[in-house]
Amino acid sequence: AIPQRSPQEIIDLRRRHLNPSLSMSYREPIKMIRGEGAYLFDQDGHAYLDMVNNVCHVGHCHPAVVAAGQAQMAQLNTNTRYLHDNIVEYAKRLSATMPTELSVVFLTNSGTEANDLALRLARTYTKANDIIVVDHAYHGNSPTMIELSPYKFDGKGGQGRPAHIQVAEIPDDYRGRFRRDDPEAGAKYAHDLHRAIAAIRQRGEAPAAFFCESILGCGGQVVLPEGYLKHAYAIAHEAGAVCIADEVQVGFGRAGSHFWAFEDQCVVPDIVTMGKPICNGHPMGAVVTRPEIAQAFMNGMEYFNTFAGNPVSCAMGLAVLDVIEQEKLQANAASVGEHILQGLRALQSEFKLIGDVRGTGLFIGVELVRDHHALTPATDEANAVIEYLKAHRILLSTDGPYDNVLKLKPPIVFSHENAEEFLQRLREALTTLQ
Numbered sequence: 346a347i348p349q350r351s352p353q354e355i356i357d358l359r360r361r362h363l364n365p366s367l368s369m370s371y372r373e374p375i376k377m378i379r380g381e382g383a384y385l386f387d388q389d390g391h392a393y394l395d396m397v398n399n400v401c402h403v404g405h406c407h408p409a410v411v412a413a414g415q416a417q418m419a420q421l422n423t424n425t426r427y428l429h430d431n432i433v434e435y436a437k438r439l440s441a442t443m444p445t446e447l448s449v450v451f452l453t454n455s456g457t458e459a460n461d462l463a464l465r466l467a468r469t470y471t472k473a474n475d476i477i478v479v480d481h482a483y484h485g486n487s488p489t490m491i492e493l494s495p496y497k498f499d500g501k502g503g504q505g506r507p508a509h510i511q512v513a514e515i516p517d518d519y520r521g522r523f524r525r526d527d528p529e530a531g532a533k534y535a536h537d538l539h540r541a542i543a544a545i546r547q548r549g550e551a552p553a554a555f556f557c558e559s560i561l562g563c564g565g566q567v568v569l570p571e572g573y574l575k576h577a578y579a580i581a582h583e584a585g586a587v588c589i590a591d592e593v594q595v596g597f598g599r600a601g602s603h604f605w606a607f608e609d610q611c612v613v614p615d616i617v618t619m620g621k622p623i624c625n626g627h628p629m630g631a632v633v634t635r636p637e638i639a640q641a642f643m644n645g646m647e648y649f650n651t652f653a654g655n656p657v658s659c660a661m662g663l664a665v666l667d668v669i670e671q672e673k674l675q676a677n678a679a680s681v682g683e684h685i686l687q688g689l690r691a692l693q694s695e696f697k698l699i700g701d702v703r704g705t706g707l708f709i710g711v712e713l714v715r716d717h718h719a720l721t722p723a724t725d726e727a728n729a730v731i732e733y734l735k736a737h738r739i740l741l742s743t744d745g746p747y748d749n750v751l752k753l754k755p756p757i758v759f760s761h762e763n764a765e766e767f768l769q770r771l772r773e774a775l776t777t778l779q
């Protein structure tokens with residue numbers, strides 16, 4: 346049996362034997378031993394309401410997903426060079442959730458691998474090199490993805506922007522140049538891609554890809570203004586680039602209104618990448634693209650990935666799709682998300698600290714500011730809210746360039762009762778801060 350250690354013993358062993366740069370959540374980290382639905386349980390059996398985990402999407406340890414994995418693990422697990430039902434069924438089911446032109450699926454082991462592969466596809470297809478990303482974006486942990494993630498290359502330990510990357514202005518209609526009262530804000534922000542493309546041409550290169558999350562996560566839970574992707578995609582396409590929608594954080598029904606968050610923007614990407622929620626915690630990622638882009642590899646290098654798309658992962662991925670459908674979880678995300686947004690807007694009229702409330706479905710941001718004109722980020726206050734909620738057994742995180750945005754992305758089984766509990770505790774936290 347694995348020895349059961351105290352939190353301090355675990356911290357000491359982590360210090361000695363694990364990646365020393367890996368941070369821990371909270372001033373006093375929690376030892377979790379079990380998960381169920383929207384709850385995590387610590388070593389003393391205390392239940393914590395989980396509003397952070399966007400990986401255990403259909404609920405922690407969902408019995409149908411666990412059973413699918415267990416059964417397949419006991420039957421067969423191999424690579425994808427033998428014929429197997431699971432992988433073709435999965436590819437068929439996954440592409441059925443997409444616009445019809447997105448019909449070819451590549452499986453990977455993570456969101457990073459999905460984005461790495463998307464970039465290779467884009468470069469092979471366009472025969473171009475340079476990349477346009479949106480400011481503050483994070484797309485993965487590989488050297489290639491760090492090079493195209495402003496969140497990393499502009500952050501602590503970062504090396505700055507590489508020459509082959511252009512950063513488009515973040516279309517943040519709360520803080521940015523064009524605000525929510527401007528119906529043209531989406532088009533105006535997209536216009537910045539012209540500048541990025543001109544800079545690429547200036548260096549004698551061409552753009553291979555425009556990468557954009559369908560709702561900006563690390564950027565601070567920024568909902569793209571209406572028309573942003575439509576205009577940005579048109580500009581990118583005209584310059585010969587392919588458009589890649591990173592749905593790693595926001596896909597699989599979380600946005601409520603649609604299964605994929607890009608659908609809210611009325612566009613069809615050339616490539617969609619996904620990960621996190623895809624197998625409810627088991628590692629898998631995917632790239633879905635148009636047949637002509639997938640064909641690009643046929644005249645060049647094969648793509649093979651040892652673990653990706655194995656029968657166990659596909660069985661679990663299928664179970665996740667089944668559960669989302671059977672338990673109507675996309676509709677749940679829409680209705681509970683709306684409940685939370687309304688509650689937050691009521692709190693906003695009461696507490697000056699809340700500068701902005703935004704989101705869709707169960708992907709919501711609450712931006713805390715010290716004043717409503719200068720929009721001075723209330724970073725310490727955001728952290729105090731997180732610690733207050735933790736003391737009352739609700740788990741929440743912060744994000745955004747100033748770390749002042751409360752980031753709501755719970756498992757999408759989150760209920761109306763859970764929403765009420767959160768809103769009450771948040772009101773208490775804000776009251777103590779006033």
Ligand code: PMP
Nearest residue numbers: 455456457483484485593594620
């Ligand atoms: N894209 C986005 C938008 C992400 O949020 C993340 C992970 N936080 C990734 C890609 C990378 O995914 P992974 O950690 O599974 O490699």
